[in-house]
Amino acid sequence: MSAVLELEGVRTRLAGQWLHDGVNFRVNKGEVVALIGGSGSGKTVLLRECVGLLRPTSGRIQLLGQDLWSLSPEDLNRLRQRFGMLFQEGALFSSLTVAENVAAPLREHTDLPARLRDQVVALDIRLAGLPLDAAGKRPAELSGGMKKRAALARALALQPEMLFLDEPTSGLDPISAREFDRLLRTLCDSLGLTALLTSHDLDTLWGMVDRVVVLNDGKVIAEGPVAEVAKVDQPWIQSYFSARTSSKGATNGI
Amino acid sequence: MTDRQSFTLESTESGAVLRLAGEWRLAHLVEMDQALAGAVWPKGRLTVDGAALTGLDSAGVMLLYRRLQAAGVSWSQVDLAGFDAERLPLLDLVTDRLTAPGAAVPAPPGWLARLGRWVSEAVGVLPDWLNFLGRVGAALWQVLRRPASLRGRETVVQLEAVGLRAVPIVALMTFLIGVVFAYLLGIQIEKYGANIFIVDGVSMAMARELSPLLVAILMAGRSGAAFTAQIGAMKVTEEIDAITTLGLSPMQVLVLPRLIAIVIAMPLLTFFGDVVGIAGSAVVAASQLDITLVTFVNRLKDVLPLDMVVYGLYKAPVFAAAIALIACRNGFAVSRDARSIGERTTSTVVSSLVAVILINALFAILHPEAT
Numbered sequence: 001m002s003a004v005l006e007l008e009g010v011r012t013r014l015a016g017q018w019l020h021d022g023v024n025f026r027v028n029k030g031e032v033v034a035l036i037g038g039s040g041s042g043k044t045v046l047l048r049e050c051v052g053l054l055r056p057t058s059g060r061i062q063l064l065g066q067d068l069w070s071l072s073p074e075d076l077n078r079l080r081q082r083f084g085m086l087f088q089e090g091a092l093f094s095s096l097t098v099a100e101n102v103a104a105p106l107r108e109h110t111d112l113p114a115r116l117r118d119q120v121v122a123l124d125i126r127l128a129g130l131p132l133d134a135a136g137k138r139p140a141e142l143s144g145g146m147k148k149r150a151a152l153a154r155a156l157a158l159q160p161e162m163l164f165l166d167e168p169t170s171g172l173d174p175i176s177a178r179e180f181d182r183l184l185r186t187l188c189d190s191l192g193l194t195a196l197l198t199s200h201d202l203d204t205l206w207g208m209v210d211r212v213v214v215l216n217d218g219k220v221i222a223e224g225p226v227a228e229v230a231k232v233d234q235p236w237i238q239s240y241f242s243a244r245t246s247s248k249g250a251t252n253g254i
Numbered sequence: 255m256t257d258r259q260s261f262t263l264e265s266t267e268s269g270a271v272l273r274l275a276g277e278w279r280l281a282h283l284v285e286m287d288q289a290l291a292g293a294v295w296p297k298g299r300l301t302v303d304g305a306a307l308t309g310l311d312s313a314g315v316m317l318l319y320r321r322l323q324a325a326g327v328s329w330s331q332v333d334l335a336g337f338d339a340e341r342l343p344l345l346d347l348v349t350d351r352l353t354a355p356g357a358a359v360p361a362p363p364g365w366l367a368r369l370g371r372w373v374s375e376a377v378g379v380l381p382d383w384l385n386f387l388g389r390v391g392a393a394l395w396q397v398l399r400r401p402a403s404l405r406g407r408e409t410v411v412q413l414e415a416v417g418l419r420a421v422p423i424v425a426l427m428t429f430l431i432g433v434v435f436a437y438l439l440g441i442q443i444e445k446y447g448a449n450i451f452i453v454d455g456v457s458m459a460m461a462r463e464l465s466p467l468l469v470a471i472l473m474a475g476r477s478g479a480a481f482t483a484q485i486g487a488m489k490v491t492e493e494i495d496a497i498t499t500l501g502l503s504p505m506q507v508l509v510l511p512r513l514i515a516i517v518i519a520m521p522l523l524t525f526f527g528d529v530v531g532i533a534g535s536a537v538v539a540a541s542q543l544d545i546t547l548v549t550f551v552n553r554l555k556d557v558l559p560l561d562m563v564v565y566g567l568y569k570a571p572v573f574a575a576a577i578a579l580i581a582c583r584n585g586f587a588v589s590r591d592a593r594s595i596g597e598r599t600t601s602t603v604v605s606s607l608v609a610v611i612l613i614n615a616l617f618a619i620l621h622p623e624a625t
Contacts, residue, residue: 094591112284113284120283123312126352127312140589190343
């Protein structure tokens with residue numbers, strides 16, 4: 001298995017504290033990996049470092065065969081066309097319609113004529129499971145679940161090899177969340193995508209993730225398939241995974 | 255396989271075979287599309303052979319599907335052969351999603367529809383305004399009946415922001431205008447040896463028109479824009495809904511403090527502007543026209559009637575109320591997207607400037623005796 005993403009000794013100092021103190025893990029091609037950890041454990045920060053938004057204090061991040069933080073700005077932008085990012089709140093451009101949002105990366109990075117671009121946009125919207133009549137709507141008119149799908153369609157527009165997802169199911173009701181999980185899994189399997197996501201949703205972890213990476217106190221304290229990680233005898237992991245057994249139906253750990 | 259030769263189409267006894275080769279990816283979509291456009295499609299069953307493909311993504315599958323569809327070959331008539339096992343799920347997913355019936359993307363509205371929408375929006379502004387004025391009026395009435403319900407603290411905070419903090423810029427602007435005005439008037443007046451009349455000209459112009467207008471223009475740009483941006487940002491983050499949900503009135507909490515603060519601050523700033531502007535011209539009079547400060551002040555007592563100062567001052571609260579109402583109403587009209595705040599803030603500044611000039615003209619017509 002070839003590694004699509006590899007983190008080596010990533011250390012991050014934020015506000016005078018070491019948020020990450022030597023994080024190591026890798027994500028192989030075709031895998032869906034979840035990054036878990038308590039609130040404030042730096043999951044989102046780590047994700048932002050992986051997509052080139054925030055420079056780690058030290059350490060190396062190898063993404064799609066390139067050392068992310070030693071790239072020139074031009075090369076970094078070229079690399080950015082090869083992965084997609086789904087932000088927690090969707091981060092759709094609020095003054096554009098859904099279709100224009102999805103078309104935005106295509107306009108910028110390809111020279112497709114309008115007819116082909118519209119076809120690709122319509123396909124991405126369908127792939128993300130949105131009805132086509134949502135295409136003409138503004139993000140403010142969409143429900144939370146539809147916003148996430150629209151953002152997913154935009155992330156898929158440039159045919160990325162890797163997807164980063166920050167809390168893809170947060171703010172969704174359990175039914176929509178499971179649907180979104182299924183959609184994501186189908187897309188990853190069919191389009192051959194690799195995905196790294198952060199999540200608090202135990203059902204997502206049990207349902208669709210190949211591997212889990214547990215971040216605690218700035219380090220990776222466990223990694224592996226969910227069933228194995230859940231058995232690790234570590235206080236934080238135990239309380240995290242028992243959050244569900246003790247209160248059935250609650251989906252948010254901690 | 256080169257990019258040029260991305261597919262071959264051949265007829266065999268059992269039907270036509272389409273052999274795909276090379277990279278069927280988004281990056282090559284335009285070339286593929288042009289190549290496919292020239293193809294002559296045979297009738298009957300079609301076999302698509304993907305053995306020579308080096309790359310395939312959803313856009314490539316979509317293109318093939320759309321082209322076949324346009325040629326009258328439905329996907330159900332297509333046999334797949336030679337595809338890598340890992341590409342089959344991609345083909346299935348994309349063709350499945352494309353086959354699923356869905357509403358077409360709605361066409362963008364025509365010019366008539368756009369005109370209609372524009373007119374109805376323009377007309378719709380009127381009831382919105384009435385509604386807004388009514389709610390402000392109701393809130394004001396409540397404050398008059400129960401003065402304790404006024405948000406004193408917030409009003410004082412606003413008073414500081416729109417009044418006290420505007421003092422330096424008002425002083426700078428009116429002083430400079432006073433200097434320039436006196437200087438230019440002085441050049442003309444000197445020719446007739448009528449130096450002393452500089453006092454008449456400058457003081458009347460300042461008190462009657464210049465200071466009230468200058469301060470109003472400053473307020474429209476400074477405080478009006480701030481009101482719209484503040485209230486608009488609160489609208490975007492749903493803070494206004496939160497205020498309502500907590501059982502408070504956004505009018506009481508947000509609009510009245512701003513309205514009252516600016517209505518109080520504007521006459522004060524205008525009077526301050528009168529004084530500083532006349533002081534600026536007194537400096538020029540002393541240095542250029544040989545009129546001492548004592549002479550200037552004595553002449554000022556004789557030629558500047560109190561009426562005219564009061565006339566200038568009582569325009570100020572009207573300007574202020576117009577600016578505050580326009581600014582707050584634009585703040586509430588912000589919709590939940592990023593561009594809207596900018597548009598509304600611009601609209602506030604432009605509309606309040608127009609309103610100020612119009613109100614000023616109205617005053618001039620209604621009070622010609624003040625000249």
